[in-house]
Amino acid sequence: MFAENKLTENMAEIEAFLLRERGKALSDAEWRFRMKGYGYNLRRTDIGVEVSRLPQNRVLGTISV
Known part of the structure; x- marks a missing residue:
């Protein structure tokens, strides 16, 4: 994705x-x-924020915030 x-x-x-x-x-x-x-979907989890790529919603990884 773009950054x-x-x-x-x-x-x-x-x-x-x-x-x-x-x-x-x-x-x-x-x-x-x-x-x-x-183009990123962010979802809060117990271990941090899960980062997914849209539109496929493919998980890229997790970041801690």
């Missing part, structure tokens, strides 16, 4: 992008909504 205007599958780059965007959002709901616009 910093380039296509990437590198989870470290995706995590860095998601956390930077989280800093810009006022709430978790806004953050999840913004990330759907970039």
Whole structure:
């Protein structure tokens, strides 16, 4: 998916992008909504936030927030 205007599958780059965007959002709901616009679906789990690629909803990994 896209992170910093380039296509990437590198989870470290995706995590860095998601956390930077989280800093810009006022709430978790806004953050999840913004990330759907970039093609990511975020779902909170017991171990962190599961990151999936849309529209296939293929899980890329989990980040801790």
